[in-house]
Amino acid sequence: MPPVRNPILPGFNPDPSILRVGEDYYIATSTFEWYPGVQIHHSKDLANWELLVRPLSRKAQLDMRGDPDSCGIWAPCLTHDGERFWLVYTDVKRKDGSYKDAHNYIVSAPAITGPWSDPVYVNSSGFDPSLFHDDDGKKWFVNMLWDHRRRPQLFEGIALQQWDPATGKLVGPRKNIYEGTELALVEGPHLYKRNGWYYLLTAEGGTGYDHACTLARARDIWGPYETHPQKYIVTSKDHPNAALQRAGHGDIVDTPDGRTYVVHLTGRPITQRRRCVLGRETAIQEAYWGEDDWLYVKNGPVPSLFVDLPAARDDTPYWAEKRYTFDKGLPIDFQWLRTPETERIFNTDGGTLNLIGRESVGSWFEQALVARRQQHFSYDAETVIDFAPRDEREYAGLTAYYCRYNFFYLTVSAHSDGRRELLIQASEASWPVGNLTQQYLYEPTPIPDEGKVKLAVTVRGKELQFYYAMVGKDDELKKVGPVFDASIISDECGGHQAHGSFTGAFVGVAASDLNGTANVAKFDYFVYKPVQHETDQYEI
Known part of the structure; x- marks a missing residue:
């Protein structure tokens, strides 16, 4: 054996x-x-x-x-x-x-x-x-x-x-x-x-x-x-x-x-x-x-x-693509953050994952973020979002997430005039505590004001790239934003000194409504596809 x-x-x-x-x-x-x-x-x-x-x-x-x-x-x-x-x-x-x-x-x-x-x-x-x-x-x-x-x-x-x-x-x-x-x-x-x-x-x-x-x-x-x-x-x-x-x-x-x-x-x-x-x-x-x-x-x-x-x-299940739907509730692979009152942050009514916009992605109290573990050094993930933000304080989308100090987040948001756009939020922790978070906002990408949007991310070892497409109009995924350092989503960059960050990388979806109106973002499905890549030295 x-x-x-x-x-x-x-x-x-x-x-x-x-x-x-x-x-x-x-x-x-x-x-x-x-x-x-x-x-x-x-x-x-x-x-x-x-x-x-x-x-x-x-x-x-x-x-x-x-x-x-x-x-x-x-x-x-x-x-x-x-x-x-x-x-x-x-x-x-x-x-x-x-x-x-x-x-x-x-x-x-x-x-x-x-x-x-x-x-x-x-x-x-x-x-x-x-x-x-x-x-x-x-x-x-x-x-x-x-x-x-x-x-x-x-x-x-x-x-x-x-x-x-x-x-x-x-x-x-x-x-x-x-x-x-x-x-x-x-x-x-x-x-x-x-x-x-x-x-x-x-x-x-x-x-x-x-x-x-x-x-x-x-x-x-x-x-x-x-x-x-x-x-x-x-x-x-x-x-x-x-x-x-x-x-x-x-x-x-x-x-x-x-x-x-x-x-x-x-x-x-x-x-x-x-x-x-x-x-x-x-x-x-x-x-x-x-x-x-x-x-x-x-x-x-x-x-x-x-x-x-x-x-x-x-090892077949380990390498299998996971395509998650929500017609039978939230699949067991997914978790959320901190709160037992799930009815305030998500539901699966109508067979979609409906995130109720709450606090920002880095909140320690009530945020609508639902994700699954990253279990491979390289993977692809995608989802389709239906979301109508009214201004820049409402945003939802796809995130590679470690903690409030370390995440990459491709969002569907809107300018102050209400026109929809894609906006990337990225946060990288550093030390000492007085300078824990540097948040980088990248030039927004205008998108049509109506229609579902496909959001995707690829991770190949230390490289992370976001993509998007307008569903039913141009289904070909296009790159958005730069290539990020995926290794930032790690214990060693979690915003603490040695022995201080204990979790792991997740990939999932999130929604925020800082206007306090609980605007809902709907996600049709979620795909997590493991990828065997030459940079993965100790992959199973």
């Missing part, structure tokens, strides 16, 4: 938490400010994965209006206690500076597809929580501790406290059980029990190129925990030429026949500037237990691009 090429979840699927229940495997990943919260993929063989559900899908569970970019849902932990599924997650309301507002919650469900309960608030002392079900029936809540006094590190260690599901509260003493190694920034804890040992897997080194999975163990759940003799069981930090970079934040799973695997986040940088346009993705590594009762990654700690899995992967 040929080895499977990493990543197994390409394109913005970070912080994987893996779970096996019987013959079924599930991976939960972070979604940050994108709604609904948490992606759960399903597989029968670890090689072929399908997006199954996003469980945080209603206002009682999640409302992220006002959450800054790369805040929202961090590092979910998915577990099963033999009866119910449990999902632990953080909703981060602030992350920049010395202070964090990171609220931790627990939901549960009788089945992976739900119904998922309303959340139980746990604490706000740190992020990346997990829930460990011990064999004596006790449940333990584990999360990193944040200390705003410990500049510049701020990461105090890993806290352990018992959680009582009957009362929905933490009970008994809390202890800092592990302070990590000299790599620092210890977070992302997961607890396991095997052969009388408690194992603690953590993430260290931030989310950039020094990232790592660190393993420790103790005979007692309270410690003391000793660090693995190799310290880091997965990392690329000392191997800048490895195919998989930024490797860390992992979880462990066993197969029914006793094989062990580690899933972990990773990034695949492009260009000499090492930009990860696909964000942080999920990869998998084969591991084994040594005679010393320590876990080792096969051929590790540097992650392998190819790995032996119980089955081969069918």
Whole structure:
């Protein structure tokens, strides 16, 4: 059987938490400010994965209006206690500076597809929580501790406290059980029990190129925990030429026949500037237990691009063109930003995707932007828009989007005299904070005042080009605007210093009405077509 090429979840699927229940495997990943919260993929063989559900899908569970970019849902932990599924997650309301507002919650469900309960608030002392079900029936809540006094590190260690599901509260003493190694920034804890040992897997080194999975163990759940003799069981930090970079934040799973695997986040940088346009993705590594009762990654700690899995992967779906229509609602591949009140930003009445113009494309509160992940280094996308803007404050169209600081946006808008035009908005982040955004407006292209407009974008590695055509008049696509640097739509250009931007590139549609009249833009369909291109060095 040929080895499977990493990543197994390409394109913005970070912080994987893996779970096996019987013959079924599930991976939960972070979604940050994108709604609904948490992606759960399903597989029968670890090689072929399908997006199954996003469980945080209603206002009682999640409302992220006002959450800054790369805040929202961090590092979910998915577990099963033999009866119910449990999902632990953080909703981060602030992350920049010395202070964090990171609220931790627990939901549960009788089945992976739900119904998922309303959340139980746990604490706000740190992020990346997990829930460990011990064999004596006790449940333990584990999360990193944040200390705003410990500049510049701020990461105090890993806290352990018992959680009582009957009362929905933490009970008994809390202890800092592990302070990590000299790599620092210890977070992302997961607890396991095997052969009388408690194992603690953590993430260290931030989310950039020094990232790592660190393993420790103790005979007692309270410690003391000793660090693995190799310290880091997965990392690329000392191997800048490895195919998989930024490797860390992992979880462990066993197969029914006793094989062990580690899933972990990773990034695949492009260009000499090492930009990860696909964000942080999920990869998998084969591991084994040594005679010393320590876990080792096969051929590790540097992650392998190819790995032996119980089955081969069918790559046909990965390369298939996706033509989305909206006669049956919004397809599962799409998400929107922050708000649970979807009726205020979109609907699919009449079989079209109808975006209700709200705030600007960079808003942190209420914007009508619906998009899907970029999962390939090169792709084509197109849509057809029916929109009648009245002036320059009303615009809608096609966007390649990372965050408020990094996007390219081809819009149908109007001059102050009401005549329609195409206008490109582009925003590129820089540092320091005082100069985060430079917005460039390009010379508008006049178009007829009536009629649908086809909008398209091509991305070939680091090059992005917009196109347009008037439907039914001249269907041949024509270039509009310059060739842009597509690599700007990446973690490394997300408007923050290292370890500060956490999502990934999206492509989709948006609508704004800064007049406040909620003008509607209608989109007939959306096409996403992967393209195999010679510049794509590490494409699946």
